[in-house]
Amino acid sequence: MRVAWLFLVLAITTEVAGLTAMKAASASGSYAGHAIMYASIALSYVFLAKAVKTISVGVAYAIWEGSGVALITIVSVFVFGHALSGREMLGLSMAVAGILLVNAGEVEQEEAAGEAAR
Amino acid sequence: MSADGFYFAFAVMAGILDVAANLASTKSNGFARRGWGALSILLVLAAFALLAKAIKGMELAMAYAVLGATGIFGTAICGRLFFGQKLRPVGWVGLSLVFGAVLVLHTA
Numbered sequence: 001m002r003v004a005w006l007f008l009v010l011a012i013t014t015e016v017a018g019l020t021a022m023k024a025a026s027a028s029g030s031y032a033g034h035a036i037m038y039a040s041i042a043l044s045y046v047f048l049a050k051a052v053k054t055i056s057v058g059v060a061y062a063i064w065e066g067s068g069v070a071l072i073t074i075v076s077v078f079v080f081g082h083a084l085s086g087r088e089m090l091g092l093s094m095a096v097a098g099i100l101l102v103n104a105g106e107v108e109q110e111e112a113a114g115e116a117a118r
Numbered sequence: 119m120s121a122d123g124f125y126f127a128f129a130v131m132a133g134i135l136d137v138a139a140n141l142a143s144t145k146s147n148g149f150a151r152r153g154w155g156a157l158s159i160l161l162v163l164a165a166f167a168l169l170a171k172a173i174k175g176m177e178l179a180m181a182y183a184v185l186g187a188t189g190i191f192g193t194a195i196c197g198r199l200f201f202g203q204k205l206r207p208v209g210w211v212g213l214s215l216v217f218g219a220v221l222v223l224h225t226a
Contacts, residue, residue: 041166042159045143049155053148056203057140058194058213065190066216069182069223091222098215105209 004054011047012064014040016071023072059106063099070095125175126184128168133188135165140193144201179224186220 018040025033052060070092076082084092142158149155165185172181190213197203205213 038163038166041162045139045159045162046149046155048140049143049146049158050148052140052144056197056205057144057201058190058197058203058205059209061140061193062190062213062216065186066219069220073223073226085226087222087226091219091226094215094222095219098212098217098219101212101215102205102209103212105206105212107204107206 004051007047008051008055008060008063011044011051012067012071014044014047015064015068016075018044019068019072020075056106059102062102066095066099066102121175125172125181128172129176129181129184130188132165132168132172132181133185133192135161135168136185136189137192137196139165140189141196141200144197182224183221186217190217190220 018037021033021036021040025037048060048064073084073088073092077084139158139161142154142161145151146154146158169181169185194205194210194213198205
């Protein structure tokens, strides 16, 4: 189970790297940037496939999507010196709360199998 | 179909391909079944290519909102339909919050 979460974290990291490359590439229009973006996204899905061996795919994807957008906002604060607006703080809180709730709502596979057997 | 609807359709298609990629990724059993794994990567790259097309004619924020809605809810629904992966009601509230966050952050 722990390993699956590690893979999910790796999937999110490579996704954020890919999207940051996309942002940079769309500004400069470079082909290298797009190549890095597609490579990162592909790698991200390899990690995601490992993660969804044990984590429900709906839960894993929501966490992947939610952390992705939250981290990009944080990257823009720390790397590009962007100041957080009230709206962005609200969005970040929603992402964190949403991810916690999605986690709390996951029905474990053994548990689900038990329910089905009943 | 109007030009706007055309680009909107691209964003929805990207979301659907994203869901298909997630299902193929689950099918691959952690890349043990290479064919399913390769298919999931092809699908996600196609999804991004479509997203890139969509944002030529619509706001990036709007495209991401459409992609997020289709992807997040579509994956949870299909995970339940195809793999019997259930989510408690609180989990669905969580999904809605994550979708709300995507919406708020991309339009901030």
